Amino acid sequence: MSNRMWGGRFATGPDAIMEEINASIDFDQRLWRQDIRGSLAHAAMLGETGILTRDDVNVISAGLKAIEAEIESGTFTFSRALEDIHMNVESNLKERIGAAAGRLHTARSRNDQVATDMRLWVRDTLETLDRQIADLQLALAEKAEAHAGAVMPGFTHLQSAQPVTFGHHMLAYVEMLARDRGRVHDARERLNECPLGAAALAGTSFPIDRFHTAKALGFARPTANSLDSVSDRDFVLETLAAASICAMHLSRFAEEIVLWATPQFGFVKLSDKFSTGSSIMPQKRNPDAAELVRGKAGRVFGHLQALLTMMKGLPLTYSKDMQEDKEGTFDALQSLSLCLAATSGMVRDMEPNLKVMKKAAGLGYATATDLADWLVQVLKMPFRDAHHVTGKLVGVASARGIGLEKLTLAEMQDVEPQITEAVFAVLGVEQSVKSRVSYGGTAPANVRRQAKRWLKQLAKEQQ
Ligand code: ARG
Numbered sequence: 001m002s003n004r005m006w007g008g009r010f011a012t013g014p015d016a017i018m019e020e021i022n023a024s025i026d027f028d029q030r031l032w033r034q035d036i037r038g039s040l041a042h043a044a045m046l047g048e049t050g051i052l053t054r055d056d057v058n059v060i061s062a063g064l065k066a067i068e069a070e071i072e073s074g075t076f077t078f079s080r081a082l083e084d085i086h087m088n089v090e091s092n093l094k095e096r097i098g099a100a101a102g103r104l105h106t107a108r109s110r111n112d113q114v115a116t117d118m119r120l121w122v123r124d125t126l127e128t129l130d131r132q133i134a135d136l137q138l139a140l141a142e143k144a145e146a147h148a149g150a151v152m153p154g155f156t157h158l159q160s161a162q163p164v165t166f167g168h169h170m171l172a173y174v175e176m177l178a179r180d181r182g183r184v185h186d187a188r189e190r191l192n193e194c195p196l197g198a199a200a201l202a203g204t205s206f207p208i209d210r211f212h213t214a215k216a217l218g219f220a221r222p223t224a225n226s227l228d229s230v231s232d233r234d235f236v237l238e239t240l241a242a243a244s245i246c247a248m249h250l251s252r253f254a255e256e257i258v259l260w261a262t263p264q265f266g267f268v269k270l271s272d273k274f275s276t277g278s279s280i281m282p283q284k285r286n287p288d289a290a291e292l293v294r295g296k297a298g299r300v301f302g303h304l305q306a307l308l309t310m311m312k313g314l315p316l317t318y319s320k321d322m323q324e325d326k327e328g329t330f331d332a333l334q335s336l337s338l339c340l341a342a343t344s345g346m347v348r349d350m351e352p353n354l355k356v357m358k359k360a361a362g363l364g365y366a367t368a369t370d371l372a373d374w375l376v377q378v379l380k381m382p383f384r385d386a387h388h389v390t391g392k393l394v395g396v397a398s399a400r401g402i403g404l405e406k407l408t409l410a411e412m413q414d415v416e417p418q419i420t421e422a423v424f425a426v427l428g429v430e431q432s433v434k435s436r437v438s439y440g441g442t443a444p445a446n447v448r449r450q451a452k453r454w455l456k457q458l459a460k461e462q463q
Pocket of ligand 1: 028
């Protein structure tokens with residue numbers, strides 16, 4: 001049997017393989033809410049403009065709402081023969097209300113319909129992601145406030161660099177996530193134009209009111225060019241790009257958690273809720289959630305690359321290739337959402353080991369810069385000379401296998417005679433972080449202030 005939605009000029013139905021490659025219902029059924037929302041708005045506009053009678057619009061709307069309830073309840077049967085969500089809904093509508101169902105598709109096409117559904121879905125999802133990112137920021141800012149002064153090693157090249165505080169480290173991620181949210185907002189703002197009414201590609205001769213439809217669906221305005229309307233997937237790409245950057249941030253943090261949770265680092269203990277055991281090694285606590293957050297980032301990036309590649313050779317306007325935008329997008333955004341939830345959970349439960357971190361903060365001559373700065377500030381040495389002197393002192397201490405603070409004054413004066421007893425005050429890690437009071441620096445007072453600022457801002461947003 002040929003397809004009853006478009007089978008007029010077809011004598012037979014599709015080959016089984018054709019149906020298999022063509023049908024998208026297995027994955028695009030996820031768009032059902034958006035599809036029905038779009039159809040309700042389109043029908044209302046057709047009534048408003050007198051293109052359909054009020055009676056038809058009422059019957060169509062009631063039918064669509066009944067379908068919505070049925071899908072919601074899980075009893076709706078989707079059919080592959082009907083290809084996609086649009087035709088599944090329309091065909092079911094026909095069974096329910098008869099001939100009037102056939103008028104719903106007046107002045108629209110599946111091309112503008114799918115573009116609209118997808119925009120609505122991406123918009124809804126961006127809003128959820130934004131709330132999830134904000135929740136992670138909150139979890140991090142709370143940890144930051146609680147541990148604003150907890151000293152830990154700061155690294156460059158994963159080598160001990162200078163002491164910082166745990167709170168400062170947490171707030172670094174709050175900043176990254178704030179930029180991620182900025183990208184999410186930008187993507188949402190830019191996608192917020194309504195393609196419905198562009199029809200197949202050229203617009204329509206019916207006296208439709210696209211501003212009416214756009215408004216009903218919460219869009220800022222209709223899209224301005226019908227060709228662009230049905231062929232644009234920038235909004236998906238932009239969303240996947242924003243998602244990729246956010247996933248990259250989560251992955252970096254996950255990598256740190258994996259390192260910190262090892263017995264060798266021992267900086268944090270993950271809760272039982274976010275760890276797993278080994279089936280053979282009874283002592284193990286594995287940070288699987290963090291590893292999966294790190295691992296899933298690859299999937300998100302991959303979907304961005306796949307969509308860029310799929311789009312790059314398509315002539316205007318719609319081509320069926322574009323149906324391939326969906327599975328990757330759903331998977332990428334669902335993965336990111338899961339990663340955000342898992343990271344928030346891990347952060348809330350994570351217990352930093354303050355003693356271990358503080359001890360580690362002093363390793364690797366982490367206060368050497370403080371010593372050099374002291375030589376500059378107190379002895380008025382040029383920084384380059386101070387760097388050289390400090391390097392020598394580190395050499396002496398390292399040859400003896402001790403920390404800088406364990407050198408005697410005499411040993412220091414062998415290298416630089418002007419050094420006085422007062423130098424020892426700057427060699428401690430607490431003193432080091434306290435001194436970093438420059439704006440954005442790691443001094444506990446700064447960190448406390450920044451954590452409070454974030455907590456206040458996030459609480460305000462929730463009102
Ligand atoms: N299932 C299709 C998609 O996702 C809907 C649009 C089909 N349009 C068409 N002209 N065949 O892209």
